[in-house]
Structures are given as structure tokens and as C-alpha cells.
Amino acid sequence: MFSTQLELFxxxxxASAIRQxxxxxxxxxxxxxxxxxxxQNWFSEREARVIGRSRLVLLCCLLxxxxxxxxEDGSQAWLRYAPPVLNAIPADYQKMPAALVxxxxxxxxxxxxxxxxxxxxxxxxxxxxxxxxVPANDDAWILGTVEEIRAAFPEFHTDSNKPAPEGFSISILxxxxxxxxxxxxxxxxxxxxxxxxxxxGIARGVSFASMQGTQSPAAPVRWVNQWDNLNGTIERGYxxxxxxxxxxxxxxxxxxxxxxxxxxxxxxxxxxxxxxVNANPKLLTPAMIHEVARIADAFRPWGVRLSMSVPIDAPQxxxxxxxxxxxxxxxxxxxxxxxxxxxxxxxDFGGIxxxxxxxxxxxxxxxxxxxxxxxxxxxxxxxxxxxxxxxxAFVYNHHLDWNDIxxxxxxxAYDIFHPLDGxxxxxxxxxIKNGPIDFQVREPVSPLFAGLHRTNEAIELQIxxxxxxxxxxxxxxxxxxxxxxxxxxxxxxRSTPVKDILSGKSFHRPLGGYVGVANVGLDANWxxxxxxxxxxxxxxxxxxxxxxxxxxxxEDWTRLTFSxxxxxxxxxxxxxxxxxxxxxxxxxxxxLQTLTNITGPHYGPAPQSQEHNxxxxxxxxxxxxxxxxxxxxxxxxxxxxxxxAVAAMYTSLKTCPDxxxxxMHHVPxxxxxxxxxxxxxxxxxxxxxxxxxxAGFVTQWKSLDSLIDPERYQKTLALLEYQAGHAIVWRxxxxxxxxxxxxxxxxxxxxxxxxxxxxxxxxxxxGYKPIDATIWETASGGKAxxxxxxxxxxxxxxxxxxxxxxxxxxQYFDYRRGVSTFTLQLDRQAIATWTAENTLPGEAPNGDxxxxxxxxxxxxxxxxxxxxxxHPDDGQPAPIDYLEITPEAAPAPQAASAH
Ligand code: GCW
Numbered sequence: 015m016f017s018t019q020l021e022l023f024x025x026x027x028x029a030s031a032i033r034q035x036x037x038x039x040x041x042x043x044x045x046x047x048x049x050x051x052x053x054q055n056w057f058s059e060r061e062a063r064v065i066g067r068s069r070l071v072l073l074c075c076l077l078x079x080x081x082x083x084x085x086e087d088g089s090q091a092w093l094r095y096a097p098p099v100l101n102a103i104p105a106d107y108q109k110m111p112a113a114l115v116x117x118x119x120x121x122x123x124x125x126x127x128x129x130x131x132x133x134x135x136x137x138x139x140x141x142x143x144x145x146x147x148v149p150a151n152d153d154a155w156i157l158g159t160v161e162e163i164r165a166a167f168p169e170f171h172t173d174s175n176k177p178a179p180e181g182f183s184i185s186i187l188x189x190x191x192x193x194x195x196x197x198x199x200x201x202x203x204x205x206x207x208x209x210x211x212x213x214x215g216i217a218r219g220v221s222f223a224s225m226q227g228t229q230s231p232a233a234p235v236r237w238v239n240q241w242d243n244l245n246g247t248i249e250r251g252y253x254x255x256x257x258x259x260x261x262x263x264x265x266x267x268x269x270x271x272x273x274x275x276x277x278x279x280x281x282x283x284x285x286x287x288x289x290x291v292n293a294n295p296k297l298l299t300p301a302m303i304h305e306v307a308r309i310a311d312a313f314r315p316w317g318v319r320l321s322m323s324v325p326i327d328a329p330q331x332x333x334x335x336x337x338x339x340x341x342x343x344x345x346x347x348x349x350x351x352x353x354x355x356x357x358x359x360x361x362d363f364g365g366i367x368x369x370x371x372x373x374x375x376x377x378x379x380x381x382x383x384x385x386x387x388x389x390x391x392x393x394x395x396x397x398x399x400x401x402x403x404x405x406x407a408f409v410y411n412h413h414l415d416w417n418d419i420x421x422x423x424x425x426x427a428y429d430i431f432h433p434l435d436g437x438x439x440x441x442x443x444x445x446i447k448n449g450p451i452d453f454q455v456r457e458p459v460s461p462l463f464a465g466l467h468r469t470n471e472a473i474e475l476q477i478x479x480x481x482x483x484x485x486x487x488x489x490x491x492x493x494x495x496x497x498x499x500x501x502x503x504x505x506x507x508r509s510t511p512v513k514d515i516l517s518g519k520s521f522h523r524p525l526g527g528y529v530g531v532a533n534v535g536l537d538a539n540w541x542x543x544x545x546x547x548x549x550x551x552x553x554x555x556x557x558x559x560x561x562x563x564x565x566x567x568x569e570d571w572t573r574l575t576f577s578x579x580x581x582x583x584x585x586x587x588x589x590x591x592x593x594x595x596x597x598x599x600x601x602x603x604x605x606l607q608t609l610t611n612i613t614g615p616h617y618g619p620a621p622q623s624q625e626h627n628x629x630x631x632x633x634x635x636x637x638x639x640x641x642x643x644x645x646x647x648x649x650x651x652x653x654x655x656x657x658x659a660v661a662a663m664y665t666s667l668k669t670c671p672d673x674x675x676x677x678m679h680h681v682p683x684x685x686x687x688x689x690x691x692x693x694x695x696x697x698x699x700x701x702x703x704x705x706x707x708x709a710g711f712v713t714q715w716k717s718l719d720s721l722i723d724p725e726r727y728q729k730t731l732a733l734l735e736y737q738a739g740h741a742i743v744w745r746x747x748x749x750x751x752x753x754x755x756x757x758x759x760x761x762x763x764x765x766x767x768x769x770x771x772x773x774x775x776x777x778x779x780x781g782y783k784p785i786d787a788t789i790w791e792t793a794s795g796g797k798a799x800x801x802x803x804x805x806x807x808x809x810x811x812x813x814x815x816x817x818x819x820x821x822x823x824x825q826y827f828d829y830r831r832g833v834s835t836f837t838l839q840l841d842r843q844a845i846a847t848w849t850a851e852n853t854l855p856g857e858a859p860n861g862d863x864x865x866x867x868x869x870x871x872x873x874x875x876x877x878x879x880x881x882x883x884x885h886p887d888d889g890q891p892a893p894i895d896y897l898e899i900t901p902e903a904a905p906a907p908q909a910a911s912a913h
Contacts, residue, residue, distance in 0.1 A: 086723040088539025091277055091547050092574035095136035095217065100578055104221035107138060111195055113149050114142045117158030117166060121315040122202035125279070126157055126209035133213040148194075156187075156196045157205055163198045172198060172228060180284065181230030182208030186222070195222060200230075203284060203317035210280040218573045229559070233517045235402070235443060235472055235527030236557040237285035237321070238278060238550075239367060240534070244294050244302075250478050250616075252485035252542040254535030258288050262296065264305035272312040274534060279316035281554025286318050291369035291406065293323040295332040298352060307359040319364030321404075326368065326388055327376040328352075339381040340391040350395040357399045365402035366392060367445070372409045385409065385430065386437040393439035404472060404529065405438075407431050407446045407462055413628040422642070422650035423630025424450035428462045432655075436468035443470040445529055448498045450652070451631055453481050454607035455598045456494075458664070458674055461655035463515050464503035470525040473498070473516055477549045478533035478541070481608045481616050482597060484855070485542030487737045488711060489597045490590035492552030492564045499560040504659040513560035528557035544730050547575070548590055564591060582721050585714050592707070598673075599704030600741040601748075604687075604696060605677030606633050606640070609748060611789075611862065617854070618740070618861025619747035620789050634680055635755050640693065641676035653678060672696075683756045697752050698760040701745040708741035736852070739823070739866030743792065747861050750791040766794070772811050773896040774799040781807030782884070782894065788858045793895050798827055798859030800891035801834075801884045809894060810881040817875045819902045823868045824882055825895040827859040828852045832890025838869060839881040845872065850890060859893050870902060 086094075116127045131142045148154060148166060156163060160177070163170050172183045182204040187194040197212060199205025207229075215225040241249040246260040257270040265271075278286060288309055289297055296302060310320040325331070327338040329348040338345055356363050370388055371377025378388040389405040396403060410426035431444060438444065444466060449457025453476040463471060475495055476482075482489040499513040510520040518526045530553040534540040541547055551574075552567045568587035576582050601619070602609035611620035612631050624633050634642050643649030645665055653664045663669045664678045672687045683694035691699070711734045719727060749765045759765070773794040774782060781804045787793030801807035824838060828850035838846045846869045856862030880899070884892025 085725045087725060088544050088547070089273075091540065092214075092551055092571060093277065093280055094574065095133045095213070096577075097137050097139070098217055098219050098578055100219040102219075103138075104219060104223075106222045107216075109153070109193065110134070110138070110140065110222070111153035111155050111193070112140070112143055113145045113152050113154040115145050115148050115154050115156050117156065117162040118199075118202055118205060120202035120205075122206040122279075122317045123157055125276070125315045126197070126206045129206075129213065129276075130155065130157075130209050133216065137213075137216050150190075151192075153193045154195075156194045156198075157209065158198060159202065159205060160198045160200055163196060167194070170196065170198070175228040176200075177204060177228050178230035179234070180204045180207065180282075181228065182211070183228040184208055184212060184225050186226065203279075206279055206317055207282050214280075214570070214574060218570060219578060231282055231558050232513065232560055233472075233527035233557065234525055235285065235404075235529070236283050236554070237287060237364075237404075237472075237527070237529045238283055238477070238532040238553075239287045239291065239323075239474075239529055240532060241290040241292075241478075242288060242533075243290050244296055248533050248535055249290050249292065250480040250531070251533035251535050252478065253533070253540050253546075254537035254542075257534065257536055258309055264302070264308060268308060268312045270536060271309050272315075274540075275313040275316035275318040277540075277550075278318050278554070281551055282558040283554050284317055284319060285321055285364045286313065287321045287323055287367045287404075289323050291323045291367055292373075292375060293325040293369070295325050295328040297322060298324065298328050298332055300355060303356055303359050310360040310362070314362065319362055320360060321364035321366060322356075323367040323369065324392075325376065326370045326378065337381070338376065340378050340383050340388045341381065346391050346395065349392060353395045353399060353401065357401075363399070363401060365396055365404065365441075368392065368403060368405045369408065370405075372406065373412055377409070384434060386434045389442045390437075390439045393441045397439070397441055401441070402525065403439075403442045404445045405442055406474070407444050407460075408452075408474070410630070411628075412630070414630045416626050416628070416632065419643075420650055421630065422644065422652050424642075424644065424652045425650060425655065426450075427460060428465050428655040431462055431469075432465040434469075435466045438469050440470075440524065443472045443525055443527070445472045445474045447474045447476075448495065451607065454631075455481065455594075455601055456603075456605055456607070456673055456677070458677060459498050459501045459503065459512055461503075461652075461660075463512050464505035464510060464657050464660075465655065467505070467521045470518070470523050471515060472527045472529050473512065475528070475530045475553060477530045477553050479543075479546060479549070481610060483737070483740075484615075484617050485546050486617075486733060486740065486852075486854070487597060488543065488545045488589065488593045488734065489549075490545070490552070490564075490568065490593045491549045492556060492567050493591060493594045495552070495556055496560075496564050499556065504657045507657070507659070516560075528553070530557070539729075543733055544726050545590070545733075547571075551575075576722055576726070579721050582718055585718055589711055589714055593711075596704050596707040596711075596741075599700040600708060600744045601704075603700040603704075604672060604693065605674040606697075607631060607677070609633075611860075615855035615862055618856070618864070619744045619751075619792060620861055621748060621751045621791075622789070633676065635752070637755065637757065639680055639682040639685070640752075640755075641680040642678070643680040644678050649680070683752075683758055694752060694756050694758050695761055698749050698762075698765070701749050702764060705738075705741040705745040709738040712738050735868065736865065739825075739868070740864070742866065743825075743861055743864040747789070747791040754791075768898065770900050771896050771898045772813070774809050774894050777809040777811045777897075779807070779809050782809050785859065785891075785893070788860045792861035792864055793827075793859055798893040798895055800859070800893040801886045802891050804886070806883055806885045807892065808881050808883045810879050811897065812877060812879050813874070813899065814876045815874055815899065815901075818873075820872045820874050821868055821870045821900045821902050822872045822880065823866050823898040823900070825864060825866050825898070826850060826882075826884075827863040827893040827895070828854055828865040829857045829863055829890045830854060831857060832886070832888035834887050834890045834892035835885040836867065836892060836894075837883040837885075838867075839879075839883060840872065840874075841878055842881065845869065850892070857889075859895075864895065874899075 177200045180203045182199045185196045187196050197208040242256040244259045244262045246255045329335045329345045330338045333348045371379045392403040407427040414421045446462050450460045502511045514520040516526050548571045551571045555562050555567050568590040572586040609621045611623045613623050644652035646654040685693050782799040784797040785800045790796035834850040837844050886892045
């Protein structure tokens with residue numbers, strides 16, 4: 015029996031199934047070697063420990079392994095090609111041609127052809143027959159470029175609405191007594207995008223007739239950035255290790271790179287930067303370039319061009335020159351030669367990303383040079399090959415003086431780049447983060463978009479949820495991005511929405527576009543949270559057409575990812591569409607930014623960390639008031655960087671929107687918003703409301719039980735329950751902090767007056783000892799209770815509550831290392847056991863690690879004793895905070911839920 019199990023584990027699929035089971039608590043426990051046959055480590059040490067520790071049923075894992083072959087693990091994302099469950103299949107599908115002719119035969123058209131055959135067979139159970147010529151006596155699908163189709167069918171016209179480069183037209187052509195379903199691309203990429211559009215239509219039950227029309231992308235540059243390191247880690251990646259690199263090499267198996275490119279192509283993305291903008295020069299060695307060419311090969315069938323981030327000091331570090339001065343001819347010659355080498359290996363190489371003079375990265379300032387000097391040097395070397403330079407405007411001093419009331423990081427990009435407008439070469443694009451700080455939950459649009467009229471511009475959006483819950487929280491970002499793209503900057507006193515600036519329309523620029531930091535990883539579902547892929551999907555849709563509404567993105571994604579069932583579509587899209595505002599409410603409302611630990615992992619609450627440091631994400635809260643004064647008259651002058659109409663709106667307290675008030679102004683806590691409520695009471699109320707709304711996600715999701723496949727249902731449920739608990743951590747921490755800072759109590763006296771809460775300090779403790787929570791506001795009374803130097807500890811409480819059913823929540827801390835075990839006992843009888851094995855970013859009791867386990871339907875009689883028993887593990891001392899015991903109307907159908 016045991017050896018059979020070991021054989022099972024010598025497959026990666028089995029390893030991944032087990033990993034999912036560990037991560038999402040599928041009640042699995044087993045005993046197994048954690049090394050693969052070829053000596054490769056499939057499990058992290060922590061996962062291996064969980065496996066090693068458990069000794070239960072092997073059958074479970076056998077079942078799991080068998081099931082996983084067909085399981086909905088999220089790997090297919092929105093390209094599942096599941097048979098569409100619809101009331102009625104569109105009538106014109108009956109007339110779908112069986113023959114398929116590809117007039118183009120480029121790598122992209124071969125992909126399109128394969129994809130159509132696969133999708134039609136999988137969704138409609140119809141096999142398409144590939145023909146080499148247009149059949150004389152049959153209807154047919156025709157794939158080709160506009161020119162190729164016109165050559166075969168002189169009657170084919172797209173002139174009235176001609177697709178632009180990379181665009182396509184879908185039409186039905188009647189000729190020779192037959193009907194041809196035509197997908198015509200301006201070029202092979204356009205053709206491929208057209209095929210994907212048809213398949214998305216079929217999956218959503220759209221008739222072929224209504225798919226007809228012409229579409230063109232809004233901008234030529236639609237790229238993703240991956241912040242992958244050569245050692246296989248990913249900066250700010252939450253979906254596992256790099257799909258490209260491992261151990262300072264390009265992975266031998268690039269299957270996932272190809273699958274990623276397919277996903278990207280399906281939403282119109284045409285470029286991918288494969289490595290961290292904090293770039294490692296090793297990627298530029300001849301051996302690595304040779305290896306990287308294999309990634310480009312995996313991308314090519316999908317029309318995705320590969321690009322690289324390069325460190326500006328490579329000529330010195332790698333090339334042995336005594337300088338990397340962009341003004342030095344030998345430096346320029348080094349880069350020319352380097353790009354020649356790259357193009358010899360990757361003829362369709364897209365270009366480079368440059369992060370320089372930013373957060374410790376070397377830059378041209380070392381030699382008294384500007385970003386123009388650096389960017390134009392690269393541009394000249396890339397130009398003969400058709401490559402572009404994407405130069406990031408994320409350049410700022412991270413050693414700002416907090417005591418200087420005029421210092422302001424938000425000003426940096428405009429101050430540095432605006433004077434350089436008109437000086438960048440034509441194949442340079444300046445890449446600007448959507449807001450002036452750094453992907454915070456709420457920021458105004460960067461004024462630099464309006465500050466460059468003679469420079470190509472791209473917006474940088476962060477798809478990976480660095481400041482947005484790191485794939486532990488559901489946060490749908492297209493809602494946020496839409497606000498930025500639609501924002502009218504009124505440059506030159508005329509209408510100039512950001513989306514028109516990016517497309518080149520506002521200032522007549524030839525290049526421009528969209529760059530999204532995606533950071534997918536090797537996890538089966540790419541990004542960690544099943545809902546996070548809605549952000550990648552939404553990024554692609556907006557880069558293609560920024561006029562797409564967030565609602566249609568949410569609905570389409572839900573249909574493609576889960577189901578066309580109307581209840582699923584309305585529930586999931588409602589959850590998605592409300593999630594950003596909810597996250598904003600329980601983290602940092604009123605323009606306070608994310609209020610997370612900015613000197614740490616950017617995850618849990620830590621408002622004080624915003625102040626007294628050089629990073630400049632300050633909120634300037636004191637006893638009397640809060641907010642950064644960014645006005646011209648009395649503040650940092652940042653508002654003056656906007657065109658006059660926008661500057662006037664932000665300057666006046668009357669017109670400054672409440673949701674950016676504290677980004678723009680410093681006001682007393684008692685200042686009344688447009689709602690009539692004070693700033694401080696709004697902070698309190700928003701946090702209570704946000705936490706309540708986050709709990710609502712759980713209820714909404716539970717209404718879909720039976721309508722979603724069990725694997726994704728359970729995984730999402732566990733995450734949403736965790737999020738609901740963590741939203742309470744956020745609420746309590748931020749409200750406590752502001753109450754202490756302002757000295758103004760909540761007018762509803764909720765803060766630290768939780769009638770159902772019993773804090774560990776008030777319990778009978780055996781072995782548990784108080785330790786300081788490293789951020790006081792993230793634990794009751796600033797203390798966690800830890801089980802130190804013992805094998806187990808208990809905390810008990812006797813409660814005289816009326817008899818009835820209750821839910822019992824245990825608030826504990828789950829460090830990244832160690833897997834403590836907890837047992838909850840009712841009158842010494844174990845009623846639940848769970849382990850602290852989430853992968854949260856912290857090693858101490860604080861807002862990153864505070865976690866909740868909730869058990870529903872607990873019966874209680876007056877005088878019962880509730881006991882938490884903690885068993886520490888590997889430096890994680892089973893720390894606890896409090897119990898919360900809430901009456902329940904009746905035992906909930908779901909008995910236990912853990913995180
Ligand atoms: O937000 C910050 C991130 C860094 C990142 C940097 C950037 C790649 O915390 O991890 O570095 O932005 O955008 O360059």
C-alpha cells in the first residue's frame with residue numbers, strides 16, 4: 015500500500031494536488047517522501063513538514079490525485095471551453111461550417127486554427143475539418159489577413175471600417191452560393207485575436223451574427239511585466255515561483271510560458287517583459303540570451319513579443335568597462351553590440367524596460383545625466399532592429415526628509431520628467447504609474463500624463479495585488495483602472511481623458527499604451543486567488559478597449575471562468591464590482607492610501623509605518639488632524655502640477671472629492687465632509703461598514719454552492735472567510751489607532767467594546783504568556799498570548815450565556831514559518847482542530863499574521879467551559895488574541911470554516 019502511494023507521488027500533478035490540499039485544507043493528511051524521482055523538490059520545506067507530520071488516510075490522496083486530472087484547478091482560466099449552459103444555443107450555430115481554411119499559415123494563424131478546432135469541439139461537440147483550399151461545394155470558416163482574403167474573394171470588403179494594425183473583422187460572406195464565416199486580421203496577430211473573440215462569443219452564447227464587426231486595439235503597446243528573478247522567486251508575486259526561471263537558469267520545461275502566452279493572446283496582449291525591473295545583469299550574458307530565446311519561441315505562436323528589463327550599469331558590471339555613463343561612446347557601443355546579440359537570437363525581440371535612479375537602482379544621475387540621455391542611448395541602439403525603450407517614470411528619492419513639510423514624493427515624476435518633454439527619441443515610451451505614489455488603494459491620476467505632450471506615454475497598472483491583499487483578499491481592480499482611464503485631465507483646456515492620451519489621440523503620438531505588472535507564477539491557478547485572474551483578464555480588455563465597462567468585464571469573466579448561469583453571473587460580478595470600494599473602506603478611505611506596513615510586506619494594517627521614514631507615503635496624522643497638504647498656497651504644491659481646471663477642483667475644499675480629501679489636504683478630524691459627517695467618524699464608520707461588507711462576500715458566495723465546481727468553490731470560500739476575518743483585523747487596528755491619535759471616541763462606542771469578545775488576558779491561562787504585539791493596535795491591549803517553551807498551553811473561559819447555538823471565532827496569529835496546532839474544546843471535549851499553516855508574510859504577532867478560525871453551530875449551556883489548546887511548532891508559539899462568541903439563529907449548514 016505504502017509503495018503504491020510513493021509511486022503516485024512521483025508525478026508533479028500529484029504533488030500539486032497535495033499542495034492544494036495542504037493550502038486549502040481538504041482534510042488530507044498523509045505520510046510521504048517529498049522528493050520527486052529526479053531528486054527535484056516539489057514541496058517547500060514547510061509543505062513537507064505538514065505532510066510529514068500527518069499520518070492519516072492515504073485513500074483521500076489517491077482519490078484527490080485521480081480527481082485532479084480533470085479538476086477545475088483554474089489553470090485554464092477564462093479559456094475553459096466548457097459547453098455553454100444556456101437556455102438556448104444561438105440558432106445560427108446550426109449553420110456553422112464544418113470546413114476550415116487557413117489562408118495565412120503564419121505561426122499565429124496556426125494557433126488560431128488549432129484553437130478554433132479545440133474550442134468548437136469542446137464547447138459545441140462539432141469537429142472542424144481543415145482544408146488546404148476553399149472547398150468548391152461547401153460552406154467554410156476562412157482565416158486570413160485582409161489581403162489574403164481579398165485575393166481569394168474579390169467581393170470581400172472591409173473598407174468602410176478597416177481594422178487598424180493588429181485589429182480584425184468578423185463577417186459572413188456570401189459567395190459562389192456558399193456562406194463563409196470569415197475572420198480577417200489586418201495581420202496574423204489580428205487574425206489570432208479575432209479567433210479568440212469568436213471563441214469567447216461561443217462560450218458566452220453570443221450568436222455568430224452579432225459577433226460580426228471590426229475591432230482594433232486602442233494602443234500599440236499592450237504589455238505585461240513580470241517581476242521574475244533569475245533564482246525563480248517573483249518580487250510581489252503571489253502565485254508561486256517563476257514560470258521562466260529557476261536556479262539562475264531558464265527552466266527546461268517552458269510549457270507554462272507557452273500557456274501563459276496563449277492566455278495573453280486571448281485578451282490581446284502583445285508583449286511580455288520576463289524579468290524584474292530591479293534587473294539582474296546576468297540575463298544579458300550570451301549563455302542566458304541563448305536560453306531566453308527558448309522563452310521567445312514559446313511566446314511566438316501567440317504573437318507575444320518578448321522584452322527584458324535591463325540594469326543600466328550592465329556595461330560596467332558585466333562588460334568590465336570602467337563606466338556606465340550613457341554619454342560615453344564606449345558604453346553606447348557596448349549596448350549596440352548587446353542588442354545585436356539579442357536580435358541574432360530573438361529576431362522579434364520587443365525592446366527593454368528600464369528602472370533607473372529609483373529605489374537604489376543605478377541611474378544616469380551618477381554621471382550628471384538625465385533620463386533622456388539614458389533612454390536615447392538605448393533607443394539609438396534598438397532603433398535599427400525596430401525595438402523600443404520603455405523608460406519608467408517611477409523615479410524618486412526614497413530618503414526624503416519627513417520633517418520637511420514641503421517634501422513630497424508625489425511630485426517627483428512630474429518634477430523630473432516634465433522638463434524633458436519633447437526630448438525623448440521616437441522609439442521611447444515613458445511608463446507612468448496610474449497614480450503619483452505607488453499603486454495605493456486610492457490615488458489621483460498622475461499629473462504627468464498631462465505634462466508630456468511631445469513624448470510617448472504608457473500607463474503602468476499593477477495587476478498583482480501588492481497593496482491590495484496579496485491574493486488573500488478579493489479585490490477587482492478594473493473598477494479602479496476605469497476611473498483612472500476615464501479621468502479627464504483637461505490639458506490645454508480641452509478634453510483629454512487619460513485613455514486618449516495613451517492611445518496617442520490627445521497629443522498625436524505614434525506610440526503608447528498599457529503595461530500591467532502581472533506576476534503570474536507556477537501555481538495551477540496562476541495568481542493564487544481564483545478571483546485574481548479577473549484582474550489580468552480585465553487589464554487585457556481595457557488595454558484593447560478602455561471604453562469597456564467594468565461591469566461587462568466582470569460579467570464576461572464570470573461567464574467564461576465559472577458559468578453562464580444567471581445567478582452565478584449576477585452574484586460573482588456583483589462581488590467583483592463592489593470589492594475595490596469595500597477594500598478601500600476597511601483599509602484606507604478618504605485618500606489615506608492603503609495604511610499598510612510600507613516598510614514591511616505591504617500587507618496588514620500598520621498606519622504608523624507611513625510616517626517618519628524616507629519613503630514619502632505620509633499621511634501626516636497628529637492629535638488635531640490628518641492628511642497631506644498638497645495645495646500650492648500652503649502645502650507641497652503638488653496640486654499645481656495639474657492643468658488649471660483639475661488643480662482648481664482639488665484646491666477648493668468645496669470641490670475636492672471626499673475620497674481624495676486627505677490626499678490633497680490636511681484637515682481637523684472634526685472637519686465635515688460633503689456627506690455632513692466628520693472625517694473621524696467617517697473613518698470609524700467606513701471600517702465597520704467595510705468589514706461587514708467583506709463578511710457579506712461569504713454569504714453571497716455560499717448562495718452559489720452547487721452552481722460552482724467543488725474545487726474552486728471550496729478554495730474561494732476558504733479565502734473569502736479568511737478575508738472577512740482579516741477585514742475585522744484591519745477595522746480594529748485602524749480605528750484603535752485613529753481613536754488614540756485623535757482622542758475622539760467613536761460616537762457609537764464600538765472600538766474595543768465588543769460584547770461578545772473575551773480577550774486572552776481575561777481567560778484562565780495555563781502556560782500562555784503575554785508578549786507584545788509588534789504593532790500595538792493589531793492585538794487586544796497590544797498583547798498576544800504565546801505558548802513559549804512548552805509543548806502545549808491552554809486558555810479557558812466559563813461563560814454564563816443563555817443556552818442556545820453560537821458561533822465561536824478564535825483570533826490567533828499564523829506566522830509564515832511553523833505550523834502550530836489548535837484545538838477548541840467545549841467542556842474538555844474537542845469540537846474542532848486546525849493548524850496555522852497559511853502563507854502569510856510575517857513572523858510575529860501583528861496585522862499581517864492575525865487570523866480567525868470560526869466554528870458555527872456550537873451548542874452552549876450556561877456554565878460551559880470553552881478552552882483553546884495550542885501546540886507550538888518550529889518557532890511559532892501558537893499565539894492567540896481572543897474568542898468571540900456570537901449567538902446564531904440556528905446551526906448553520908456549514909459546520910466549520912477555517913483560516
Ligand atoms: O511598489 C514598489 C514595490 C517594489 C517595486 C517598485 C517598482 C520592483 O514595492 O517591489 O520594485 O514598486 O515599481 O519598481
